[in-house]
Amino acid sequence: MSLIKDVFTDDWLNRLGKAVQAPDFKDVVxxxxxxELAFKQRVRRIATELKRYLPADFEQAATHLETIAPEFPGLPGIVFPDYIEVYAPGDAWDRAMAALERLTRHSTSEFAVRRFLLADQKRFLEVATQWSHSNDEHIRRLASEGTRPRLPWGQMIPSLIADPRPVLPILDALLEDDALYVRKSVANHLNDIAKTHPELVIERLERLGTHPHTDWILRHASRTLLKQGHRDVLKAFGLVTRGTVTVDELTVTPTLAIGGELAFSFHVTTTEPQVLRIEYAIDYVKKRGTSQKVFRISERQVTGREAFAKRQSFRNLTTRVHYPGTHQLTILINGEAYATTEFDVTKEETI
Structure with a gap:
């Protein structure tokens, strides 16, 4: 399986070299x-090597990048905004903003803009507000994605983590956006905010029912709060248990080795037909103590008595390392625990 850093193929580098009149560009890069370089490191390597082939004057260099960018669309084209981030002089703010706006149409400037957001938040948010009203969905997305306080792979924005209110007018302007590309960004941005300032997202749930696009955004923006079983959020989405609901016959793989798979099943009985959000939580053993993670099984209409079964991998991942010990499995319905059992995880089997 190819790695994301491999998007910079020999052919791509040769084409870029030709576009900047540098026949040896691939070999230099x-x-x-x-x-050994990771993706972002390769992006920076290419951007810095471009410096020696582009005009010394920033205006001319930016214009040349804007001209050739359509020939290099998609993720690899991120090197052009990266060049702007690295080499825009301090007194070329407006020209840098114009370049990042134009370049994001062909790739994304979401990482490069953060230098400017960190340098002058008020001034940058004025620009981002204008972008949020653009006719181009890529530019509208940049207004949201570029200001996300915890953008994956991007620099954190401590001031907006501490107080995200200055960016809310931008997100509010995009709540009915026609482009799914934009709506995903707004939902992810609001979900970031929900992790530290849930009240700001909960306030916006009053807009549920005003527009289908708004409903979609707010539902996805609330995924962390729903997993946390937040009462007000569950109620806003109609996930309030009626009548009597029970969970029984919970069975689970009693013992499995790291690298194996947990299998479990259970029955849900409800005295009233209703939509139920059914999840499970695993308390993972860590180096120190335990850490719980919640996973969704389904959210749908349940009538009478129904059976559910699920499997969960215990392979080690870069994002999750498993440890031997007694783990706990809990079945959650509408955010409340209904049944709990334990299972043991042993060391990975060696051949």
């Missing part, structure tokens, strides 16, 4: 430790 790939010298030394190229194979």
């Amino acid at each position: 790939q010298q030394g430790d190229w194979e």
Whole structure:
């Protein structure tokens, strides 16, 4: 399976070299430790090597990048906004903003803009507000994605983590956006905010029912709060248990090795037909103590008595490392615990 850093193929680098009149560009870029570089490091390597082939004047260099960017669409084209981030002089703010706006149409400027957001938040948010009203969905998305306080792979924005209110007018302007590309960004941004300032997202749930696009955004923006079983959020989405609901016959793989798979099943009985959000939580054993993670099984109409079964991988991942010990499995319905059992995880089996 190819790695994301491999998007910079020999052919792509040769084409870029031709576009900047640098026949040796591929060889220059790939010298030394190229194979060891991660994706973002390769982006920076290419951007910095472009410097020697582009005009010394920033205005001319930016214009040249804007001209060739349509020939290099998609993720690899992120090197052009990266060049703007690195080499825009302090007194070229407006030209840098114009370049990032134009370049994001062909790739994304969401990482490059953060230098400017960190340097002058008020001034940048004025620009981002204008972008939020653009006719181009890529530019509207940049208004949201570029200001996300915890953008994956991007620099954190401590001031907006501490107080996200300055960016809310931008997100509010995009709550009915026609483009799914934009709506996903707004939902992810609001979900980021929900992790530290849930009240700001809960306030916006009053807009449920005003527009289908708004409903979609707010539902996805509330996923962390729903997993946390937040009462007000569950109620806003109609997930309030009626009548009597029970969970029984919970069975689970009693013992499994790291690298194996947990299998479990159970029955749900409800005295009233209703939509139920059915989840499970696993209390994972960590180096120190335990850490709980919630997973969704379904959210649908349940009538009478129904059976559910699920499997959960215990393979080690870069994002989750497993440890031996007694783990706990809990079945959650509409955010409340209904049944709990334990199972043991042993060391990974060796051949």
